[in-house]
Amino acid sequence: xxxxxxxxxxxxxxxxxxxxxxxxxxxxxxxxxxxxxxxxxxxxxxxxxxxxxxxxxxxxxxxxxxxxxxxxxxxxxxxxxxxxxxxxxxxxxxxxxxxxxxxxxxxxxxxxxxxxxxxxxxxxxxxxxxxxxxxxxxxxxxxxxxxxxxxxxxxxxxxxxxxxxxxxxxxxxxxxxxxxxxxxxxxxxxxxxxxxxxxxxxxxxxxxxxxxxxxxxxxxxxxxxxxxxxxxxxxxxxxxxxxxxxxxxxxxxxxxxxxxxxxxxxxxxxxxxxxxxxxxxxxxxxxxxxxxxxxxxxxxxxxxxxxxxxxxxxxxxxxxxxxxxxxxxxxxxxxxxxxxxxxxxxxxxxxxxxxxx
Numbered sequence: 001x002x003x004x005x006x007x008x009x010x011x012x013x014x015x016x017x018x019x020x021x022x023x024x025x026x027x028x029x030x031x032x033x034x035x036x037x038x039x040x041x042x043x044x045x046x047x048x049x050x051x052x053x054x055x056x057x058x059x060x061x062x063x064x065x066x067x068x069x070x071x072x073x074x075x076x077x078x079x080x081x082x083x084x085x086x087x088x089x090x091x092x093x094x095x096x097x098x099x100x101x102x103x104x105x106x107x108x109x110x111x112x113x114x115x116x117x118x119x120x121x122x123x124x125x126x127x128x129x130x131x132x133x134x135x136x137x138x139x140x141x142x143x144x145x146x147x148x149x150x151x152x153x154x155x156x157x158x159x160x161x162x163x164x165x166x167x168x169x170x171x172x173x174x175x176x177x178x179x180x181x182x183x184x185x186x187x188x189x190x191x192x193x194x195x196x197x198x199x200x201x202x203x204x205x206x207x208x209x210x211x212x213x214x215x216x217x218x219x220x221x222x223x224x225x226x227x228x229x230x231x232x233x234x235x236x237x238x239x240x241x242x243x244x245x246x247x248x249x250x251x252x253x254x255x256x257x258x259x260x261x262x263x264x265x266x267x268x269x270x271x272x273x274x275x276x277x278x279x280x281x282x283x284x285x286x287x288x289x290x291x292x293x294x295x296x297x298x299x300x301x302x303x304x305x306x307x308x309x310x311x312x313x314x315x316x317x318x319x320x321x322x323x324x325x326x327x328x329x330x331x332x333x334x335x336x337x338x339x340x341x342x343x344x345x346x347x348x349x350x351x352x353x354x355x356x357x
Contacts, residue, residue, distance in 0.1 A: 001126050004047040005031045006038035006064065007079060008056055012104060016051060016079075019115045026122065035059025042072050049075045049125045051118075052098070054089050062092045069097035069174075069316055075125040079104055087207040095177020097316045099125055099289075100201065127261050128289060163249065164231035165192040165347055166281035168273060170266030170297075172199040172288025174316025176208065178336045179286070180215040183234065185340025188217035192281075192347055194234040195223065197243065197266045199288065205238040212236065223251045237264040244272035262292040266320070270296025280304040282346050284339060285330070287315035291323035298329035306346050308332045308339060 003026055007013050013031055020026045029047050032038040035056040042050065050068065054061035065076055078093050078101035080086045090101045100121050105114050171179060175198045186194075200208055205222060213220040216234060223235035223243060228250050237243040241253040242265045253264075260268070270283060270293060283300045285293045287310055301307045309321035309330035314337070324330045334342060 001026050001049060001122065002029045002047040003027065003122065004029055004038070004041060004045070004050045006033075006035070006041075006050065006056060007031075007053040008033055009053075012053075012079075016118075019118060020122075022115070023119055026119075033057075035061070035064040038064050039067050042068050042074065046072050046074055048129055049077060049122050051079055051122075052076050052093075054078050054080045054086050054093065054101075060089070061098075062089055062096065065093040065098050066096040073097065073317065075099050075129050077102060077121055077125060081105075083204070084207065087204075087211055090204075091176040091208060091211045094200075095174055095180065095316070097174050099128065099173060101204065124261075163278050164229075165350055166273065166277055166279075167192050167194045167343055167347075168197070168269065168281065168283045169194065169286060170197045170270070170284065170288075170293040170320070171286035172262065172266075172290065172292065172317070172320060174287035175199070176211070177316070178310060178314070179212060181336050182284075182286075182340045182343075183212060183216035183218070183220070185337075186216065186218060186343065189232075190218060190344075190347060191231045191351060192343075193229045193231055194218070195229070195269070196234065196236045197264055197269045197293075198236065199262050199264070199292070202238065202240045205236060209236050209238075225251060225253055227251045237269070239264070242268040244269060245276045246272075247276050249276060260292075262290055266293030267296040270300055274299045274303055280306070282306045282308070282343060284308045284310075284343075285321050285324045286310045286336070287317050288320035289317050290319050293320055294323035294327050294329055297324045298327045301329055301331060306331055308334055308342060310339070311335050 005016050020028055029045055030041045032041050036058045052061050061078055076098040078090050078098050081104050083103045102118055102121055209220050209222055218234050220234040222238035239253050240263055241255050244252050246252050283297055283305050285297055297307050307330050309324040311333050312318040314335045315321055
């Protein structure tokens with residue numbers, strides 16, 4: 001795997017080089033000490049993975065991520081001396097397309113050294129890249145799949161307790177930025193349950209909730225195992241396992257399917273909602289690599305849900321939304337700026353009252 005490293009500290013650069021040189025399947029193709037130098041390097045020699053310091057001089061990690069993803073997309077892992085202190089900048093970088101972050105010298109797992117943690121993250125980024133590369137884009141125009149409406153048999157739980165409107169949002173690469181824009185456009189009095197499935201590691205989920213809470217009027221919290229979701233709250237999937245809705249309409253986590261590299265999986269949650277939620281809601285696919293969520297979105301559309309895919313122009317990576325559009329899983333394809341209003345319009349029509357932004 002070909003790796004580029006950009007860091008302002010020479011000692012850290014040497015330490016990272018020693019770590020990577022120990023791995024027979026890794027090779028360093030360039031190093032850079034500033035943001036502008038990193039941009040030039042990646043334009044002439046694009047690696048598989050870039051390790052990118054959030055505090056680079058001239059151009060910081062957020063600006064460099066934006067520049068790289070616009071012109072020379074690659075897997076970017078943010079390096080920081082303090083994840084908690086730099087969480088805002090990290091999620092901004094993830095909003096522009098960074099896939100992960102690591103704290104320099106951290107030993108969060110106790111038995112796991114920083115070198116092992118870093119190499120694990122690099123390999124995961126490589127797996128995600130291969131997963132995306134293996135996707136076979138259509139050779140020419142394709143006839144969209146036909147959507148055949150189906151009905152879901154009712155259960156005793158359906159009659160037992162009315163369900164609040166459910167809004168599900170799936171996102172990956174570039175998702176934090178899109179989520180912040182959408183949540184910032186929603187009013188605080190929405191009588192809906194909003195669930196976010198963002199591809200992010202468990203170690204970042206709490207920080208992401210805190211960051212999103214600053215962008216939203218509605219309450220934002222982690223989706224805990226066994227939680228019975230309540231209207232007026234935004235829930236964020238919070239572990240490295242897949243989140244699902246149980247037949248009792250509570251959140252639960254499962255390691256299956258284990259062979260899905262995107263975690264938590266949007267498709268897995270969509271499928272559980274199709275099976276266990278008693279009424280149609282609204283489901284949304286945002287920017288991201290790969291095709292996670294496309295099949296589940298199609299399943300929900302067949303059940304009568306209103307489905308939306310983010311458009312190409314406003315997506316950091318037009319992978320997941322593109323897959324949904326190709327499957328004819330999306331009722332609408334909208335710019336991210338229009339999605340909050342689409343949610344409001346759907347809920348206003350369903351609830352028979354107007355929600356003000």
